Amino acid sequence: IFHLAVRSHMSEQLTSQEVIQLTKDHNYGTWRKQKFWNPNHLVSADGCYFTDGNGKKFLDFSSQLMCSNLGHNNKAVIESIKKQAETLAYAAPFYATTARAELSKLLLEVLPEGLTKFFFTTSGTDANEAAFKIARMYTGKTKIISRYRSYHGSTAMSIAATGDPRRWPIEPRGKGQGIIFSPEVNCYKCPLKHSYPECGIACADYLDYMIANEGDVAAVIVEPVVGTNGVLIPPKGYFKKLREVCDKHGVLLIADEVMSGWGRTGKWFAIDNWDLKPDILTTAKGITSAYVPLGLCATTQKIADFFEDNYFAHGHTYEAHPMTLGPAVATIGEMRRLNLVDRANEIGAYLGEKLNALKPKHPSIGDVRGIGLFWAVELVKDQKEKTPFNTWQEKLDGKPIVVEQIAARMLGEGVVMQAWMSHFVLAPPLIVEKEDIDKAVAALDSALVMADSLLEQPSVA
Ligand code: PMP
Numbered sequence: 001i002f003h004l005a006v007r008s009h010m011s012e013q014l015t016s017q018e019v020i021q022l023t024k025d026h027n028y029g030t031w032r033k034q035k036f037w038n039p040n041h042l043v044s045a046d047g048c049y050f051t052d053g054n055g056k057k058f059l060d061f062s063s064q065l066m067c068s069n070l071g072h073n074n075k076a077v078i079e080s081i082k083k084q085a086e087t088l089a090y091a092a093p094f095y096a097t098t099a100r101a102e103l104s105k106l107l108l109e110v111l112p113e114g115l116t117k118f119f120f121t122t123s124g125t126d127a128n129e130a131a132f133k134i135a136r137m138y139t140g141k142t143k144i145i146s147r148y149r150s151y152h153g154s155t156a157m158s159i160a161a162t163g164d165p166r167r168w169p170i171e172p173r174g175k176g177q178g179i180i181f182s183p184e185v186n187c188y189k190c191p192l193k194h195s196y197p198e199c200g201i202a203c204a205d206y207l208d209y210m211i212a213n214e215g216d217v218a219a220v221i222v223e224p225v226v227g228t229n230g231v232l233i234p235p236k237g238y239f240k241k242l243r244e245v246c247d248k249h250g251v252l253l254i255a256d257e258v259m260s261g262w263g264r265t266g267k268w269f270a271i272d273n274w275d276l277k278p279d280i281l282t283t284a285k286g287i288t289s290a291y292v293p294l295g296l297c298a299t300t301q302k303i304a305d306f307f308e309d310n311y312f313a314h315g316h317t318y319e320a321h322p323m324t325l326g327p328a329v330a331t332i333g334e335m336r337r338l339n340l341v342d343r344a345n346e347i348g349a350y351l352g353e354k355l356n357a358l359k360p361k362h363p364s365i366g367d368v369r370g371i372g373l374f375w376a377v378e379l380v381k382d383q384k385e386k387t388p389f390n391t392w393q394e395k396l397d398g399k400p401i402v403v404e405q406i407a408a409r410m411l412g413e414g415v416v417m418q419a420w421m422s423h424f425v426l427a428p429p430l431i432v433e434k435e436d437i438d439k440a441v442a443a444l445d446s447a448l449v450m451a452d453s454l455l456e457q458p459s460v461a
């Protein structure tokens with residue numbers, strides 16, 4: 001039953017209020033108690049900006065969900081969608097298609113070397129599900145080691161492998177997926193209480209210890225640069241050690257590049273910054289710049305060879321859907337034409353400078369860190385202890401979260417920035433201009449005064 005008197009003739013255009021009400025009443029709002037969902041009505045988007053139902057324009061400084069890397073309204077990608085729809089809108093996955101062949105050829109050029117066999121999905125979540133199953137089938141082992149402060153997806157196994165407490169509401173029913181957690185790699189606030197480089201990368205040694213004691217470990221999954229949970233960048237030497245630990249135990253290494261891939265870090269893939277050779281790489285988001293939903297699970301030839309004579313027990317109706325593959329070819333073409341990977345480096349350095357300049361002005365800023373066009377500003381209520389303003393339980397309960405309140409102020413100024421627990425993730429489309437960066441940083445600068453003022457009141461917990 002509609003809660004609003006919505007006109008029965010849908011051909012009449014709905015008002016923004018009706019759009020919002022129908023959406024709220026009949027759709028689930030994700031990752032929240034439903035009563036806390038107040039969606040805005042997005043009407044159109046162009047470049048780094050989108051417009052809502054009131055005609056208000058917003059600077060999209062999070063590329064929606066760190067996925068609209070090319071920006072909105074890219075004509076070449078839109079054309080490719082039309083062309084694919086007119087030529088071959090769907091083919092069952094056991095057929096060869098031109099889009100699939102063209103994309104495979106391009107992937108061999110842009111993916112890190114050694115990844116030669118592909119399974120196309122429709123999201124990052126199911127790319128990881130495929131990776132877990134492939135790792136288990138290939139190794140004949142069960143356990144998967146993930147890390148706290150990670151996100152790997154929302155279906156049964158990928159949420160169980162998610163280290164951040166978004167998995168709490170489905171536990172304990174979600175347990176028993178054979179997932180175990182290791183401490184995150186966080187040189188700002190090391191969970192092992194070490195500091196780099198004196199630590200000798202103790203977190204990688206800890207993993208060695210874990211695998212030796214657990215036994216039956218099929219794979220380790222890492223976000224090479226942790227995304228939503230705060231753009232955590234591993235120290236130099238970490239991946240070399242991680243690769244050695246995995247090889248020592250015959251454990252596969254899965255790089256989850258769902259968010260960190262496609263130019264975000266100033267390289268095609270984040271691991272290109274360290275020359276890591278994973279056994280499996282998963283990705284999604286930027287692969288089509290979010291124009292259509294596509295995910296990818298890519299494996300080495302060694303894994304591929306195993307399945308020549310072993311049953312590949314996996315598949316979907318919408319796997320390798322032509323409507324997703326054609327636009328991915330166009331997306332890669334546009335990234336190359338606009339030289340966006342190098343651009344992310346150049347303009348990302350400018351963003352980094354501006355953010356670092358905020359640090360001395362705001363006592364609430366604990367850390368500024370980033371790579372390419374992927375930055376985080378972490379807030380603390382106590383510089384020495386690095387204590388966050390809020391706890392995870394408060395977030396799950398829908399209590400006020402300081403960074404979200406600051407983000408709401410920025411929204412008032414027409415800037416969208418992702419606020420998460422105790423930090424902001426800054427990840428604009430790779431086409432972002434310096435003026436857009438100036439605007440976003442200025443909005444952050446003025447809104448941060450609120451967090452600074454909380455520091456002066458010791459009673460505020
Ligand atoms: N892995 C990582 C690192 C992600 O950031 C995400 C999405 N934010 C996922 C997996 C899941 O991808 P999707 O939302 O497309 O299912």
